[in-house]
Amino acid sequence: MIEINNISKWYGSFQVLRNCSTRVEKGEVVVVCGPSGSGKSTLIKCVNGLEPFQKGEVLVDGISVGAPGTDLPKLRSHIGMVFQNFELFPHMSVTDNINLGQIKVLGRSREEATGKSMKLLERVGVKEQAPKYPGQLSGGQQQRVAIARALAMDPIAMLFDEPTSALDPEMINEVLDVMVKLATEGMTMMVVTHEMGFARKVAHRVIFMDEGQIIEDATKEDFFGKPRSDRAQLFLSKILHH
């Protein structure tokens, strides 16, 4: 489904990604973790071409993301993305946020889009917020709306870029619950997160990154069980401490 082959990326002379390769199969849930500045977010943004890369290749469903002839908007419309800071459009109601892509990109009618939006809002548990504006919602509610917005495009895969990092602790679970449900329903997911509980529960594989490199790419059992690289061990001991 998603294939990342030897990609490298530089900001000026600073290399943020070094020869990263991995793949995500259909229905697989892959968690990407690592210290801040390790390139996790950059890597995941390369998958839908939000971040350009200079070397290597990313294939989504066999289509090359970086190739000059690729219809990027069309490719992106098939991949849902959820951001750390929600990035709901503040000048639109919750419903309009979810309708926008459906109407403008998929060409659905307003009624059809609204019907779908309401169903998704119900699914993520914030149906009663539909007419409100994002600014009137709590962080957890906003992130759930953002997930609904991504799902409205009927994506073949979902990318999550630290979806719970900007949330108050008491709101993290309501978002994780939605993600767990999504994972158990068989959605293909690539998730940048530090929530190791989430990884333990639903991930198939865990990728550990440091300094722009993929240090570990292991099954969940291996990653949490068997001995692994010192750096991953150190990282885990730090975040699993409490």
Next chain:
Amino acid sequence: MFTDFDFDVISRSLPYLWQGMSFTLGLTFLSMAGGIFLGTLLALMRLSSLRVLNMPAGAYVNLLRSTPLILVIFWFYFLVPLAMKKLSGDAYAQGIGPFYSALIAFAMFEAAYYCEIIRAGVQSVPRGQVHAAYALGLSYRQAMMKVVLPQAFRNMIPILLTQGIILFQDTSLVYVVGLTDFMGAAGKVAQRDGRLVEMYLFAALVYFLLCFSASHVVKRLQARYNVGR
């Protein structure tokens, strides 16, 4: 000396002054609309990473911002007919008339200022918003029209209006191409009736009241938007 004042001159010439004021308001709104439209295009050009787009836009903005407005008005009034004669080869080719040449001059001059305001406004919209729009599959155009520009303009309304107030005052420069705006009308009445002090006092009062209340509106808008964020 104040006993000599004849403020009747104002009420007597009100219809004529009103004609001048509607000209001033019309020119202000048309130039503003044209300036914002052109300025938006220029801003998007300047923000582009393509040199063929951002270089000419940058040069245009820098040139016009370094030129006095009155010179731009003159240019258009005198050079456009010349250029049209040259281009069409017709020695008797008509210009576009003082009104349109002034309107174009104002719109193009203001566009340079609006460009910089709008550019800052677009840059004030967080990058994540653009990413979110792209991630949904929106094109550059759709992302701009639906996500970035609506937010940018909302942030910019106060400063766009402030620029409009400046423009409203600057339209009095049209006297140089023989057009009669509010200021010009007041001046003509003043000369005709020999009531310079009364007329110019009245003109100043009108400009002050209009601009002052407009900037009051701007202040209130600013306060409202700051609360919303």
